[in-house]
Amino acid sequence: MIEGQPVSESVAIRLVSAPILDDWAMVRPPGYAAAGVQDLSGGLRRWRLWTRMALEDIRQRYRRSMLGPLWLSLSMLIMIGSMGVVYAQIFKVSVHNYLPFLAYGLLFWTLLGDIVREGCQCFTQYEGILRQIKLPLSTHVYRMIARHFLVFGHNLVGCVLVAVAVGGVPGPAAFLAIPGLFLWAINAVWVTLLLGMTSTRFRDMPPLIASLLQILFFVSPIMWDPATLNGRFSFVTFNPVYQFIELVRAPLQGQAPPLQSWLLVGAMTLVGWGITFPFFARFRGRITYWL
Amino acid sequence: MEARISLRDVHVEFPIYQGGSRSLKKNLLWRGTGGNVARDARQRTYVTALAGLNLDITHGDRIGLIGHNGAGKTTLLRVLAGVYEPTKGRMRVEGEVCPLFDISLGMELDASGYDNILLRGLYLGLSRREIQDRMPAIADYTELGNYLDMPIRTYSAGMKLRLAFATSTSVGSDILLIDEGIIAGDQWFLAKARERLGRVVDSSSIMVLATHDSDMLREWCNVGVWLQAGRLMQCGPIDDVLCAYEEDGTKPRQGQ
Numbered sequence A: 001m002i003e004g005q006p007v008s009e010s011v012a013i014r015l016v017s018a019p020i021l022d023d024w025a026m027v028r029p030p031g032y033a034a035a036g037v038q039d040l041s042g043g044l045r046r047w048r049l050w051t052r053m054a055l056e057d058i059r060q061r062y063r064r065s066m067l068g069p070l071w072l073s074l075s076m077l078i079m080i081g082s083m084g085v086v087y088a089q090i091f092k093v094s095v096h097n098y099l100p101f102l103a104y105g106l107l108f109w110t111l112l113g114d115i116v117r118e119g120c121q122c123f124t125q126y127e128g129i130l131r132q133i134k135l136p137l138s139t140h141v142y143r144m145i146a147r148h149f150l151v152f153g154h155n156l157v158g159c160v161l162v163a164v165a166v167g168g169v170p171g172p173a174a175f176l177a178i179p180g181l182f183l184w185a186i187n188a189v190w191v192t193l194l195l196g197m198t199s200t201r202f203r204d205m206p207p208l209i210a211s212l213l214q215i216l217f218f219v220s221p222i223m224w225d226p227a228t229l230n231g232r233f234s235f236v237t238f239n240p241v242y243q244f245i246e247l248v249r250a251p252l253q254g255q256a257p258p259l260q261s262w263l264l265v266g267a268m269t270l271v272g273w274g275i276t277f278p279f280f281a282r283f284r285g286r287i288t289y290w291l
Numbered sequence B: 001m002e003a004r005i006s007l008r009d010v011h012v013e014f015p016i017y018q019g020g021s022r023s024l025k026k027n028l029l030w031r032g033t034g035g036n037v038a039r040d041a042r043q044r045t046y047v048t049a050l051a052g053l054n055l056d057i058t059h060g061d062r063i064g065l066i067g068h069n070g071a072g073k074t075t076l077l078r079v080l081a082g083v084y085e086p087t088k089g090r091m092r093v094e095g096e097v098c099p100l101f102d103i104s105l106g107m108e109l110d111a112s113g114y115d116n117i118l119l120r121g122l123y124l125g126l127s128r129r130e131i132q133d134r135m136p137a138i139a140d141y142t143e144l145g146n147y148l149d150m151p152i153r154t155y156s157a158g159m160k161l162r163l164a165f166a167t168s169t170s171v172g173s174d175i176l177l178i179d180e181g182i183i184a185g186d187q188w189f190l191a192k193a194r195e196r197l198g199r200v201v202d203s204s205s206i207m208v209l210a211t212h213d214s215d216m217l218r219e220w221c222n223v224g225v226w227l228q229a230g231r232l233m234q235c236g237p238i239d240d241v242l243c244a245y246e247e248d249g250t251k252p253r254q255g256q
Helices: A009-013 A032-045 A047-062 A070-090 A095-119 A138-165 A172-201 A205-219 A234-238 A240-252 A259-290 B024-032 B073-081 B113-123 B128-142 B145-149 B157-169 B187-203 B214-220 B238-250
Strands: B004-017 B044-058 B062-066 B088-094 B097-100 B175-179 B206-210 B223-228 B231-237
Touching (some): A032 A047, A032 A138, A032 A259, A047 A138, A047 B113, A070 A138, A095 A138, A095 A172, A095 A205, A095 A240, A138 A172, A172 A240, A205 B024, A234 A240, A240 A259, A259 B004, B044 B073, B044 B206, B062 B073, B062 B214, B062 B238, B073 B088, B073 B175, B073 B206, B113 B128, B113 B145, B113 B157, B128 B157, B157 B187, B187 B214, B223 B238, B231 B238
Parallel strands (some): B062 B206, B062 B223, B097 B175, B175 B206
Antiparallel strands (some): B004 B088, B223 B231
């Protein structure tokens, strides 16, 4: 019963006007770096929540449509089919070689684009949750990335089917794409964190990123094969988008990824986390204030 | 271990970004030109929501937060929930916290009632298994019957509230934080909620409730915490604090 409960004795000492230095509340909280690591690992431990939410996100989006999530892959396949025929003619290459190249290129470009574009909304999108309940902030990041990879899995099936249809059956080298995808996931986390944080603070980030992405699409070898450059434009080597895509596209086309892709992607991973982690650790507690 | 909350000199200041301070381009321009161009990039004001709060809450306390709109009640609840980290001062919380601020947490309008119980439970830190175990009891409490199979888009506000309330209060947390908005159900539900909260609060050890309803405060709480402009005005047995608060309300204000 609620009535008749005695008021606890601590009420009397509640009106503390000056902080007491050695009391229970004054125990030193973890430092920035420790709290940052705790957030990232605490989020991982919530995997049941974010995998479920990622599934729910996709179900939500397609609940009322007939083909469901198949729409995702279908629209991409239509794009690959129509672009493949046209550009094979423009570049004067055979459709058999060009179509799988384009399909895998677009497949990974779509994943990359989703990670970058939606990464900007990582915290603003879940404002309602952030304001209500304390979860490790990384939970939302993982949720978003899990969703991207679910969509990717769908698209992958479609693209492999396209490749097989024109005679490009993936060989055993395709397994080399697995460590590559693992690197993608690790990089997706810092990209989402960094973009999510900056876009929460600066609201003009998302359109800025969107226009940047558009430029990146055309300067990266997705529609065109870098081999056609004949070494004239070696700056392509230093295009991180190219190296990320090559790391996973080459295995699916039956080749081991070039060493330079491993090195550059590895370097991007270190540099990206080197920039993002201190930033995240420092401003983690401010993100809800920026909403 | 007993639940316990301590606040020492807790400050919360909200930055209000205006004009160009929300823009990255203007901020860069401002820095790049040594502060001569895009001066509005620096426009920001701070609103103090909590100013130096000291509070100890221990096992068995059912705190009623009292104060005018904008006194800092909701902010305090959110600080206790860990949503806002104090901008200054220290806070320590021992025990599982369950916030009941808004019924919409984790709600997917097109998913069924059962799915939403699961989602909300996951957000509140339960495992799938724990939720399945509690599902019959939760479903029973909501009295929604066959509606639970329907998308909650079809529910009335009161029905959603029942669903959210039933799930949140079945978590079995140590610290229950309630904002008044969520309590606005019908009389029948209020009576039922009161009965359940009575039990939940007995098992969990701390409750903090923010409301303007003095009857509810008298009935549900034993300690009153009166906030004004982010400061602690008075704290003590609920009746005393309510009396002082109501007396203050009838006094003419300075400068008016």
